[in-house]
Each structure stands twice: as structure tokens, then as C-alpha cells.
Amino acid sequence: MKIHVETRDFRKTVAFRGKTVKQLMKGLKLNSENFVLSKNGEIVLEDEVLKDGDKVKLFPVISGG
Amino acid sequence: MNCSRCKNKAVVELKYLGERLCAEHFSVLFEKRVRRTIANTKMLNRKKDKIAVGVSGGKDSLVLLYLLKKSHYNIVAVTIDEGIRGYRDKSLPYIKRFCKEYEIPWKVYSLKKEYGFTLDSIPDKRLMCSYCGVLRRGMLNRKARELRCTKVATGHNLDDETQMILMNLFRGELERLARAGPVTGLIEDELFVPRVKPLRECSEKEDVLYAVLRGIEYTDVECPYSRYAYRNIVRELLNKMEERYPGTKFAILKNFDKMLPFLRKYYMPKERPKRCKKCGEITRGPICKFCEVVEEFS
Numbered sequence: 088m089k090i091h092v093e094t095r096d097f098r099k100t101v102a103f104r105g106k107t108v109k110q111l112m113k114g115l116k117l118n119s120e121n122f123v124l125s126k127n128g129e130i131v132l133e134d135e136v137l138k139d140g141d142k143v144k145l146f147p148v149i150s151g152g
Numbered sequence: 153m154n155c156s157r158c159k160n161k162a163v164v165e166l167k168y169l170g171e172r173l174c175a176e177h178f179s180v181l182f183e184k185r186v187r188r189t190i191a192n193t194k195m196l197n198r199k200k201d202k203i204a205v206g207v208s209g210g211k212d213s214l215v216l217l218y219l220l221k222k223s224h225y226n227i228v229a230v231t232i233d234e235g236i237r238g239y240r241d242k243s244l245p246y247i248k249r250f251c252k253e254y255e256i257p258w259k260v261y262s263l264k265k266e267y268g269f270t271l272d273s274i275p276d277k278r279l280m281c282s283y284c285g286v287l288r289r290g291m292l293n294r295k296a297r298e299l300r301c302t303k304v305a306t307g308h309n310l311d312d313e314t315q316m317i318l319m320n321l322f323r324g325e326l327e328r329l330a331r332a333g334p335v336t337g338l339i340e341d342e343l344f345v346p347r348v349k350p351l352r353e354c355s356e357k358e359d360v361l362y363a364v365l366r367g368i369e370y371t372d373v374e375c376p377y378s379r380y381a382y383r384n385i386v387r388e389l390l391n392k393m394e395e396r397y398p399g400t401k402f403a404i405l406k407n408f409d410k411m412l413p414f415l416r417k418y419y420m421p422k423e424r425p426k427r428c429k430k431c432g433e434i435t436r437g438p439i440c441k442f443c444e445v446v447e448e449f450s
Contacts, residue, residue: 130163
């Protein structure tokens, strides 16, 4: 399935064979602890199940200001 | 997964509490915690205080501004423009929009206009955070006084506070630690506006979540100089500890609060603070740190 992923540093569509947001993050080599996660505009936990065409937005926790 | 307190869908897992919370219950808990911090430390008085809120446009400062406005405090947003291209110029529109929407008075003070230089013009990038800290704190204090404010509130969160505690311990800067805490400063002085930190018990992640849930639009652009900061190493260490032993950060903060009265008693100055020969502000030496930095780079 294809998942649209957006965060501070990139916006892209990725081919994903897993099930949950946590697995997606792992594939992107990102630590889910460092982000607040949303799916299709709603905040979700990392065990949220994804389906084809979902839009995942990652809000970085560390801003370093 | 459902909320531990109701049947709604959970949006956050708070491992240190052993709970999963929905948007509503998380927001209630977050707001209650900030109110409790303010009440327990008596850091702000709704009737007596006029508060200069230091605002950068990031999640922490805008969440703080939102909560103080919501609780009907007498506030004015104050931004120090240090002149960091690609960072400060990008954050100013967020603050402008926010203050307009919530009808909050906003003042911007530029380092370039007031002292003739920007942080970008400082050649040694490794010490940038120290210079920036001295300049921002100094300008905030001066401007808060000009605005007749009785307190300066900043958006320092649990992560900032625990990093600061460990950094000072690692460097052996116990006297600095004695000046920290929920309300800063060892002494009362007419020239010093006490700084308070109402978000000090809320983690960085909780601030992001609250901002997103409340629809607060903030900038998450990173300061280009933050990569030089010693703080990053301490942050990494603390995050690893928190992941493995949930509640570590909170324990550090609470234990620091217990030690603070002893530290303050030990480091309480015996004499009244001196006045800087150049600007007349509080200092320990003949010239204050602020004037030293300004003199070096202007």
C-alpha cells in the first residue's frame, strides 16, 4: 500500500508493506518517541493500523530553539 | 486503544503515569498541571502581576501565551529578535498571527536596532548559545521593566529544566542552580524582574500534543546554531533514560525542587548586588556580562 508521509524535513509517498504507524516509522528510520503522530488529521498512537492512501503527519518534538 | 478514563480513543500514552488518555482527558490534565505549578509556587498573581511573556513563536511559548490568556492574566508578549536569518524571520509571522487572533499586545525588540549587531555576525559559533542566553535574558529583563511588568514568564518545559539541572551539575555550576527553579533569582532587587516557568512540569512532547490539539500554529524551524549546543548531548542522555525508566525527568525536577532551599541558603549573597559601571544593571563584577558581550561584538 501507499502512505503519504509529511514532516518538517520532507513530504513523500512511500510504498509500505507493514501494518502500523510504528512499523512505518521504523522503515523510515525515525524514532516514534520523537514525534506526535497523526493519521488523516487525527492524533493517533503508534500502534494505529494503516490502510492504503492514508496521510500520516509527524510533528517533531525537538525544536531546538 | 481506548482512554484509561473513558471510552474515547486514546491519543497519548503517558508511561510515567501508566495511563493512555483521549484528547479531552489529556487537555484537562495538561491545563490542571500548569495551574497547579502556578498555584504551588505562587509564581503569578492574577490581580497584581503584569507579565511579560517571552515569545519565540515555537510550541512552548505559544502554548504558554494561550494558557495565560485563557486564564485572564495581564500579559504582554515580548519577542527578542537576535537577527538569526532563516530562523527568527520565519518565526515572527506566527507570533504576529497568534497575537492578532487572541488580541494580545506584542512588542518586538531587535538586537541590531538597539545594539548595532546580530547573532549571525558573531564569528565563534561554538559559544553562540551562551552569548544568546546572556543577550536575551538581559534584553527581556530591561524591556520588561520598561513595560512596567512585575514578572517575566518563559515557556521552559520539563525537558529544558532537567537538561539545565544536569548541565549545571556536570559542569559544577551549583551557584547557577541555586538561581534557577520555578521563580528565578537569589535576591530581590528593584532592577531584577523575576522569571517564572509555568510549563516546567510539562514535557516537550506534551507541549507539542497540546498545541496540535488546540490548533495552535507554531514554527518548528530549528535554530541553525543549536547543533553546537552542549545541551544536545544531555538531551539525548535524558531521553534514553526516560525511555528505559519512565518518570526519570519528573523525578529529577522534583528532587531538584527539594534541594533548592538548601542551595539558595548556601549561596545567598551576603552583600547587596553591585551596579554595572557601564549600564547600571545588577552585576557581580565591575561590568555585567551583558555589557561584556555587547562591547565585544558591537
